[in-house]
Amino acid sequence: MHSGQVFRYFPKDNGFLVITAAHWAQINVTGQQAIIKCSNADYFYRYFDFDTDYQQIKTQLSFPKLQKAIAVGGGIRILAADFTEMVISFIISANNNIKRFTKTLNDLCTQHGTRLPNGYYAFPTLEQLAKISVTEFKNLGCGYRDQYLVKAIKQLQTLNTDELRALPTPELYQKLLTIAGVGPKVASCILLFAFGRYEVAPVDTWIKKAISQLTPEEQSQILHGPYAGIAQQYIFYYLQHLHHECLWWYNGLWPKSTPMQNKKPARKLD
DNA sequence: ATCCAGGCAGATG
């Protein structure tokens, strides 16, 4: 949950409650076992990507510079997130920081999403999003992205998710780039998190700084290949972990006495 | 006070 793919999860009942679109799942881990209670088992079987063998993928990603990142974040899975939610979330994420835009997203949901029986709020549907004005987006803390969002939502209303899903990755990428507020990085996030294109590695400021210290060969190993997106996730989580700056601080999801709290900032992979 | 944050759009060379 902490790997920065999705942002709507909360500490609850000694575990996490995650919300995606209008679905929810309660996760409780005890020892080697995880119990997941959810609104729709089939949906979350797909969401948590349980058909994919991540041990096999990690074997294929056994590059020296990835070892520590995999050791720290080896439980990461690519979540099958909702398309609309990813587009909106990552438009707001641009040139922003995780803590701040996580709050914006949660405010967006409580103000415009449907209240679920468990008291939490669904992500607004496309129909609900279409009713939000530029000013309202700005007041939610979206800043100058307000107008991109309104335009992007209009564009989303003309798109069919199933048709998009059928497109080859390069074509889908080009299509996503036509959405307002969506550039190369955000489009990559959507490809990876909403369409499960494991070969796409979003390059953000963190990843840029991390890979700049690697040799061209090492960069190529990590940013290319069939599981480049997953390799990128291991690195992103590892860097966030070192900096203890991820959204679990914002949500109070991490014990304050954790040893990593006093670690010095470092953006190195080794 | 200045810089930065999961970048992008629009203008200019």
Next chain:
DNA sequence: CATCTGCATGGA
């Protein structure tokens, strides 16, 4: 095609 600049906002 490559590079440059402005941009809301809050925290470090």
